[in-house]
Amino acid sequence: MSECLTEWIAGVDEAGRGPLAGSVVAAAVILPDVCPIVGLADSKTLSEKKRDQLAAEIKQHAVAWCIASASVAEIDQLNILQASLLAMRRAVEGLALQPQRVLVDGNRIPSGLTMAAEAIVKGDSKVKAISAASILAKTARDAELVLLDQTYPQYGFAAHKGYPTAAHLAALEQFGPIAAVHRLSFAPVKRAVAQQQRALF
Structure with missing residues (x-):
């Protein structure tokens, strides 16, 4: 799948569906057509040090990025799948630049999106923008749990x-x-x- 298109495409992914504690976090990322970031991959395959390094590069070079979440209360009220989709929609809506198309990791598309969207199974290992979103979501959620550890x-x-x-x-x-x-x-x-x-x- 070529990402060198004239339209803005956002990759979207979430982190934290499986844990027993903490919010579920999602990220949306629009990368430039010529992406200068080397090493983008599914966040689960990267070391913590590499994820942190790439997260800084993504924030520096992305055309736009946004991290959003759904709370523990929302997870308990809606269920984890719906809360994950809600967090992903919030991440897309929070982008400073609205994309024409959204590529979502997995097999479900968040409801309420105002642009074309496509779900891609294992997209975090296939599409650079989704890989970038995976990294931002994972590093943000890990940071949240480190803060909880202090309390x-x-x-x-x-x-x-x-x-x-x-x-x-x-x-x-x-x-x-x-x-x-x-x-x-x-x-x-x-x-x-x-x-x-x-x-x-």
Whole structure:
């Protein structure tokens, strides 16, 4: 798929669908026709150091970029898929320059977009603009969890970024979930809430 087109094309991706804690974060990126950034790839395949380096380059060289999110409360209210699509729509709407076309990673397109849109399965490894969005979303979400770790160090958010690792599940069992941080609609968190309630009786 050629990206050297005269129309502005935004790549869109999200990060944080699987974790038990924190918001889901999305990014939209419009790259220049001749992109000077080398090494763009699916953020999951890159080291943290490489992601941070590329994120800085993307912000410097992109024609436009925007990072947006859907909160833990919105995830619990809407479900994680709909919250992810909401975050992606917010990222597109937040671009300083509105694109004529949007390429979205995955198989679903956010509702409410006012321009042409196409879903591309594994787009974060196929389309540079989606790769760039993947990197911005991942680095922004990781930074959010590092900040949460400073407030709640007992949960180890800086290490596992909210994912259901053995350490995170053990912390949930020991300390219980944090209402404003943990996704109460997710099964492991529900179990931790039930365990807390049983302990009170």
